[in-house]
Amino acid sequence: GAVVSQHPSRVICKSGTSVKIECRSLDFQATTMFWYRQFPKQSLMLMATSNEGSKATYEQGVEKDKFLINHASLTLSTLTVTSAHPEDSSFYICSAREGTGVGETQYFGPGTRLLVL
Amino acid sequence: AQSVSQHNHHVILSEAASLELGCNYSYGGTVNLFWYVQYPGQHLQLLLKYFSGDPLVKGIKGFEAEFIKSKFSFNLRKPSVQWSDTAEYFCAVASWGKLQFGAGTQVVVTP
Numbered sequence: 001g002a003v004v005s006q007h008p009s010r011v012i013c014k015s016g017t018s019v020k021i022e023c024r025s026l027d028f029q030a031t032t033m034f035w036y037r038q039f040p041k042q043s044l045m046l047m048a049t050s051n052e053g054s055k056a057t058y059e060q061g062v063e064k065d066k067f068l069i070n071h072a073s074l075t076l077s078t079l080t081v082t083s084a085h086p087e088d089s090s091f092y093i094c095s096a097r098e099g100t101g102v103g104e105t106q107y108f109g110p111g112t113r114l115l116v117l
Numbered sequence: 118a119q120s121v122s123q124h125n126h127h128v129i130l131s132e133a134a135s136l137e138l139g140c141n142y143s144y145g146g147t148v149n150l151f152w153y154v155q156y157p158g159q160h161l162q163l164l165l166k167y168f169s170g171d172p173l174v175k176g177i178k179g180f181e182a183e184f185i186k187s188k189f190s191f192n193l194r195k196p197s198v199q200w201s202d203t204a205e206y207f208c209a210v211a212s213w214g215k216l217q218f219g220a221g222t223q224v225v226v227t228p
Contacts, residue, residue: 032214034215034216042220042221043207043218043219043220043221044161044207044218046215046216046217049214049215093160093161095161095216097214102149102168102169103168104149104211104214105151105163105166106211106216107163108153108160108161108162109160110159110160111160
């Protein structure tokens with residue numbers, strides 16, 4: 001199946017710093033990628049949709065200036081958590097969409113564990 | 118509002134027992150349906166998906182799911198589980214290109 005990677009797998013940073021997370025589709029091109037957040041013992045919550053060559057679209061309640069998304073190529077999307085605070089500590093997961101329309105399927109990366117001190 | 122409901126939050130069963138996990142959704146239009154599995158310490162993996170055609174869908178690792186349109190359901194089944202099926206299972210519905218997940222069901226299979 002399609003493979004999606006994320007880097008780094010875990011990161012610890014100080015409050016006030018920025019952290020960049022990369023999401024790559026390794027064996028297919030993805031015009032659309034998604035960023036999710038998963039809280040302990042909870043499901044995935046969609047944060048934003050990353051579109052290659054255009055602005056990301058954010059879900060209600062997600063601050064676009066805090067969570068900067070760049071989708072510079074068909075295989076790479078980045079999420080930058082700016083001025084991180086302890087409440088941003090979480091598990092961030094990306095997915096890449098393969099195909100369009102009826103047959104489209106999202107494949108998920110392994111996630112990035114962020115801890116803000 | 119659109120939603121995805123998984124009825125069981127935790128399921129504990131013995132090896133060789135049969136498994137059925139419920140999933141109901143409330144969407145008005147055409148939907149694509151998925152089951153994903155997350156093994157301990159691993160990322161989400163696609164188990165199976167339904168887009169159209171035969172409502173009984175077979176996936177990997179012996180899993181299958183049945184789409185019943187009249188009941189807005191997409192239940193996951195496996196006739197005989199193994200210890201290695203211990204994982205969290207998520208039902209998801211795609212609408213307008215976005216996935217909405219159920220809350221997940223933690224399945225523990227005891228030897």
